[in-house]
Amino acid sequence: MPRGAGGGSGEGGLVAFAGDLLNRLGDVGVGALVLLETVVPPIPSEVILPYAGYLSREGSLTLVGLILWSTAGSTVGALLLYWLGAALGMRRASRLLARTRLVDEDDLDRGAAWFHRHGAVAVVVGRLVPGVRSLISLPAGADRMHLGLFVLCTAIGSGAWNSALIGLGAALGTQRHLIDPYLDVLDKVVYVALAVAVAVLVVRRRRRRRARIEAAED
Template structure:
């Protein structure tokens, strides 16, 4: 029987199962966590991603949009909380740069696991070349997105300008990813069928990312000063 027209008690039960529990593996765990934590939990994820880059919004936000399509979450509130979380995380790095200066901030943050000094220096170079526009467009670029706030704070960029460009770029990025997940929600059975392949892709991407970060850090330490 077609999923869309099955409306009896059993049909309603089938419709109600089109949520996070139908997705297996790491994708299913992430979707279940998002479903349990709700919209404000998604905001916490985006805040953490801004400060700790290995947490990927590219996985979290489309899943949140998918759950919104199933009726588990509010699409509008997802957009608000995810953008607010991204802004608060960016504001934290801005404050660090403002209070400590660029060099001291980089020296401290580069001690975090799997975070490299060159990442911060690359973001600082991007800011130096493009100025305030780098705050908006940097929010659309993985890697730069999480770090661009630090040099902005160190340069004492006007907080109003920083906030406007950060909210604009974050809103565009988050809205796009949530919207993609929402559109895919029309094909939940297809997502369920292929979620295991998505899991393999996520596992592989995470493993390669961690391996690359570890190898790069080892090479940096072995390089002659």
């Protein structure tokens, strides 16, 4: 079992910690993380699912279980946002999410525009587009898209996205003998990527705040 896959190597690092955590959570727990990612977009399924697929080659995670539970998590999370949009309407729901500072208003506007241009197709294809994937559910709910059609489109799009990410990780898992020696390097890359992501988020928010202040002054 590789370092980071929940084995007994005892070595530390973020990659090792993530591997231990995912193996302890199991397929259902990974599905719960994906549910959170759907509602709270900064949690990256692009990182969680490939690594879970990678770990599925050994340990407590399984390919079929990961695909089924992650798709179920995506669908339940999308339904929560659908019902929020249906209950509050697009404008109030957008304001509520924007206040949490976890969602950018530009992403909310982009998701709404995508849905209004493409309808049900947007719910399927939008699951493949970062930044739109989660938030497409809000305008669908606000416009009272048929619930059964929404669930079907969400399951198809989310299932395709999750399967691709998990499958990619599983394919990499077949080459562990080539990858494992570089996990220490991967640790450093992950730390740098996290620092860059936080810096970009801070800069974007400051620029948008400055733009709103300037617009108000005009």
